[in-house]
Amino acid sequence: MESVINTIVARPPAPGHRLRVVGLDGSESIDLSELHAQAGRLAAHLHSQGVERGDRIGILAANSLEWVLLDLAALRLGVVTAGFEPGKFEASDELLTRYDLKHLITDRSAKEIRHLAETGTETPAALPPPPCYEPTDTTTLKFTSGSTGRPKGLAASVGSIDSSLRAVQEMFQHGPDDDLFVFLPLSLLQQRYWIYSALRYGHDVTVSTYEAAFLAMRQTQPTVVMGVPGFYESAKKHIEARAAASNRPLEQEARKLFGDRIRYLWTGSAPASAAMLRFFTTAGLPIYEGYGLNETCIVSKNHPGAHREGSVGRVLPGKHVLIDPDTNAVSVRSDFPVNTRYAYAQPGESERMFAPDGTVRTGDVGHIDDDGFLYIHGRADDTIVLDNGKKVVVRPIEEAMKASPAIAECVVFCPGQTKLVAVVSPSHEPPDHEAIAVHLAQTNATLERDERIHKVVVASPPFSIEGDTLTSQFKPKRSRILDLHRAEIHDSDRGIHA
Amino acid sequence: MPDHAEVEHLKIEEAARRNLAPLLDPQITPEALDLDRDLAGDYGLTSLNKVLFLTAVCEDTGVALSRFTERDVARMRTLRDVTALLSPDAETAETAETAETADAAESEPAR
Numbered sequence: 001m002e003s004v005i006n007t008i009v010a011r012p013p014a015p016g017h018r019l020r021v022v023g024l025d026g027s028e029s030i031d032l033s034e035l036h037a038q039a040g041r042l043a044a045h046l047h048s049q050g051v052e053r054g055d056r057i058g059i060l061a062a063n064s065l066e067w068v069l070l071d072l073a074a075l076r077l078g079v080v081t082a083g084f085e086p087g088k089f090e091a092s093d094e095l096l097t098r099y100d101l102k103h104l105i106t107d108r109s110a111k112e113i114r115h116l117a118e119t120g121t122e123t124p125a126a127l128p129p130p131p132c133y134e135p136t137d138t139t140t141l142k143f144t145s146g147s148t149g150r151p152k153g154l155a156a157s158v159g160s161i162d163s164s165l166r167a168v169q170e171m172f173q174h175g176p177d178d179d180l181f182v183f184l185p186l187s188l189l190q191q192r193y194w195i196y197s198a199l200r201y202g203h204d205v206t207v208s209t210y211e212a213a214f215l216a217m218r219q220t221q222p223t224v225v226m227g228v229p230g231f232y233e234s235a236k237k238h239i240e241a242r243a244a245a246s247n248r249p250l251e252q253e254a255r256k257l258f259g260d261r262i263r264y265l266w267t268g269s270a271p272a273s274a275a276m277l278r279f280f281t282t283a284g285l286p287i288y289e290g291y292g293l294n295e296t297c298i299v300s301k302n303h304p305g306a307h308r309e310g311s312v313g314r315v316l317p318g319k320h321v322l323i324d325p326d327t328n329a330v331s332v333r334s335d336f337p338v339n340t341r342y343a344y345a346q347p348g349e350s351e352r353m354f355a356p357d358g359t360v361r362t363g364d365v366g367h368i369d370d371d372g373f374l375y376i377h378g379r380a381d382d383t384i385v386l387d388n389g390k391k392v393v394v395r396p397i398e399e400a401m402k403a404s405p406a407i408a409e410c411v412v413f414c415p416g417q418t419k420l421v422a423v424v425s426p427s428h429e430p431p432d433h434e435a436i437a438v439h440l441a442q443t444n445a446t447l448e449r450d451e452r453i454h455k456v457v458v459a460s461p462p463f464s465i466e467g468d469t470l471t472s473q474f475k476p477k478r479s480r481i482l483d484l485h486r487a488e489i490h491d492s493d494r495g496i497h498a
Numbered sequence: 499m500p501d502h503a504e505v506e507h508l509k510i511e512e513a514a515r516r517n518l519a520p521l522l523d524p525q526i527t528p529e530a531l532d533l534d535r536d537l538a539g540d541y542g543l544t545s546l547n548k549v550l551f552l553t554a555v556c557e558d559t560g561v562a563l564s565r566f567t568e569r570d571v572a573r574m575r576t577l578r579d580v581t582a583l584l585s586p587d588a589e590t591a592e593t594a595e596t597a598e599t600a601d602a603a604e605s606e607p608a609r
Contacts, residue, residue: 025567062568210545211571214553215563234521234546238554241520408523428525465542474542 135159
């Protein structure tokens with residue numbers, strides 16, 4: 001089976017496709033064949049400085065051409081990269097030591113890197129032969145949040161990258177007319193996939209800084225946007241507000257934001273709300289949700305050829321989803337696992353995530369339908385077991401309540417293991433109790449008997465970061481909210497009753 | 499009677515208020531927005547919403563977003579910052595850097 005990574009390090013792509021890099025202060029464009037040549041010259045320089053196969057270099061920089069050049073140069077040499085997201089990591093000697101880095105390269109070196117890539121020499125003597133990676137070799141260290149706050153480090157295998165890229169190409173058929181748009185940090189390995197894809201399959205790719213994302217979409221008119229739910233939720237709000245203010249159709253405002261050439265929008269990394277997915281589909285921009293963890297890479301994906309609303313798509317070739325018949329817990333086994341343990345983690349974290357055979361315990365619950373579509377119901381932690389033995393996953397219920405314009409957030413509890421109580425944070429102050437009551441009735445009408453919300457407690461003041469009821473990522477703090485509203489939750493006289 | 503610069507400033511502030519309000523949860527009217535409250539900490543504006551908000555304000559006021567750098571965006575922490583930086587006479591990071599570079603050109607060591 002062909003290795004995409006081995007192919008792109010071994011030979012230059014045919015000319016004709018480009019990498020564009022967009023920042024707020026300007027953009028630049030380079031043919032992919034020239035990008036390959038420049039990465040080779042940078043690799044020769046790094047090699048001349050003693051950087052060798054198996055070494056590890058850190059890159060702590062905003063999205064830029066230099067980031068891409070360094071990544072490709074490292075691949076060319078067999079050097080492992082560690083991508084650090086600016087703002088989450090600080091450049092320091094301690095970082096070098098902690099992750100065994102030979103060099104740590106930051107934005108400050110951008111000019112020098114560019115100079116070396118443009119003017120350096122790549123002679124046979126200056127570069128060793130291209131590496132021939134085995135599937136279990138690793139090319140990069142990726143980071144994922146850990147239980148202690150310090151990110152866990154996971155080395156990603158070539159086999160997992162290859163199998164994901166092959167599967168994505170089979171599903172989406174990226175081709176010469178495509179321009180894939182990347183604005184999330186290149187420190188996330190999956191964002192670099194689209195550069196590897198461009199080099200192997202022959203299409204354009206545009207990389208922007210986070211701040212220039214919307215400017216870049218207007219300038220370059222991509223065909224595919226690689227986003228996450230938070231990005232699309234923001235875009236939805238913007239489109240709705242602009243359409244309301246201008247009396248123009250949603251479709252027109254959506255095209256104004258994303259451009260006229262969108263073939264599809266990609267979303268993953270976190271659960272997407274049904275309302276958001278439906279919004280974009282209705283606005284003429286097909287959006288495909290998938291499922292995967294850092295530890296599993298892409299497990300399943302909806303795509304134009306196989307798409308089912310509410311699901312996260314069919315399971316990719318080479319991935320095997322195992323559903324526990326008692327708990328509905330989702331585990332994933334891979335023909336080419338990302339890895340079988342963390343490279344950096346607290347004692348016990350690897351064992352909790354990885355079974356002895358490398359199977360990943362995702363912590364999610366779900367099911368697969370008769371046609372092979374995977375549905376994720378929520379986190380195992382979000383599952384409430386009622387005293388009648390019925391399991392209720394609260395996330396979809398909370399999402400249904402949040403569909404009301406009167407409700408900003410909703411957290412569902414089950415105080416007596418019999419009846420569900422929702423604590424909602426209102427969108428407005430004073431809260432619209434009548435609208436909340438109407439929406440409660442509408443939501444309950446769509447739910448099974450055991451899933452129905454018995455009563456709603458309206459939080460006053462609404463959830464906030466300052467009130468310690470929202471995290472810095474604006475997610476409700478479930479246990480804190482329970483503590484604050486315990487009396488109202490348990491008091492049968494208070495609240496809005498169904 | 500307000501002068502031209504003041505009129506422009508007020509237009510930018512009005513556009514900023516109008517574009518920020520719909521992005522916030524809980525909702526708040528444009529008039530009730532406090533010019534000095536922190537967009538992220540007080541109003542819960544996510545970084546992506548901030549970028550979208552700035553894109554919309556620039557579009558409505560005819561200011562090129564490309565006039566700013568990523569550093570300028572980071573500096574816009576309140577509505578007052580946004581209004582000030584979008585004003586025609588604002589000093590962006592680029593102009594500030596040019597001035598600083600000119601000042602420091604002779605003393606900066608080569609890397």
